[in-house]
Amino acid sequence: MQLFTSSVGRKVLMAITGQFMVLFVIVHMLGNSSIFIPGGINAYAEHLHALPPLVWAFRLVMLVAAGIHILFGIQLSLENRAANPDTYAVKNYKKATMGSLSMLYTGLLLLSFIIYHLLHFTIRATPDIKLGVDSLGRFDVFGMVTNSFSHGIIAFIYIAAMVVLFLHLSHGIQSFFQTMGWNNDKSLPVFSKIGMIAAVVLLLGYATIPFVIVTGILKG
Numbered sequence: 001m002q003l004f005t006s007s008v009g010r011k012v013l014m015a016i017t018g019q020f021m022v023l024f025v026i027v028h029m030l031g032n033s034s035i036f037i038p039g040g041i042n043a044y045a046e047h048l049h050a051l052p053p054l055v056w057a058f059r060l061v062m063l064v065a066a067g068i069h070i071l072f073g074i075q076l077s078l079e080n081r082a083a084n085p086d087t088y089a090v091k092n093y094k095k096a097t098m099g100s101l102s103m104l105y106t107g108l109l110l111l112s113f114i115i116y117h118l119l120h121f122t123i124r125a126t127p128d129i130k131l132g133v134d135s136l137g138r139f140d141v142f143g144m145v146t147n148s149f150s151h152g153i154i155a156f157i158y159i160a161a162m163v164v165l166f167l168h169l170s171h172g173i174q175s176f177f178q179t180m181g182w183n184n185d186k187s188l189p190v191f192s193k194i195g196m197i198a199a200v201v202l203l204l205g206y207a208t209i210p211f212v213i214v215t216g217i218l219k220g
Contacts, residue, residue, distance in 0.1 A: 013072060017065040017069040018176060025169075035142060039136070042136075042141050045141045046138050049139075073103070077103070097171060099172075106164045106165075106168040107168060145213070150214060155210035159207045162203050162207040163203065173194065174196075175195075
């Protein structure tokens with residue numbers, strides 16, 4: 001299929017799968033924010049685990065989307081570098097942003113973080129994990145998270161990863177509209193601003209949790 005073999009087709013698939021993951025990041029942030037509601041995150045986790053077929057189906061879809069996004073992202077980056085001579089890159093450097101210039105690197109860093117995050121809070125294979133139940137007999141996600149983020153190095157890893165996510169999305173969201181052909185000279189500044197605002201909101205939404213825990217504002 002040309003969708004998988006042509007450069008344009010792969011860019012479209014990469015853009016669409018990227019937005020699937022943006023939606024997941026938004027929903028995941030909203031769920032994580034329930035940590036600020038007493039007993040909220042434990043109730044949220046209990047509801048999720050009460051629907052295992054739905055959760056696993058969603059995980060499978062996200063795994064496929066992430067695989068396509070990563071594979072085509074690496075391929076297209078390598079192809080663009082091979083096709084564009086150094087002089088062309090220098091001429092367009094001033095038009096680029098830090099987010100656009102670092103897409104490949106931030107993407108690979110995010111992949112590394114996702115693997116760590118899965119080992120950390122999903123598989124619970126790291127030594128800082130504290131398992132227990134709350135007063136209602138539910139798995140104590142709140143205690144697990146606050147115990148982990150009370151370690152400065154772990155909180156720093158998560159906050160740093162969210163800065164990387166910010167850089168990736170600050171360009172990635174607006175580039176979706178460009179790839180889909182919805183961008184023009186008038187709409188480009190609007191989409192760029194939307195992408196930047198969304199990236200800032202996600203950065204603050206995610207980074208606030210480890211920050212308030214490591215600083216003692218939110219205690220287990």
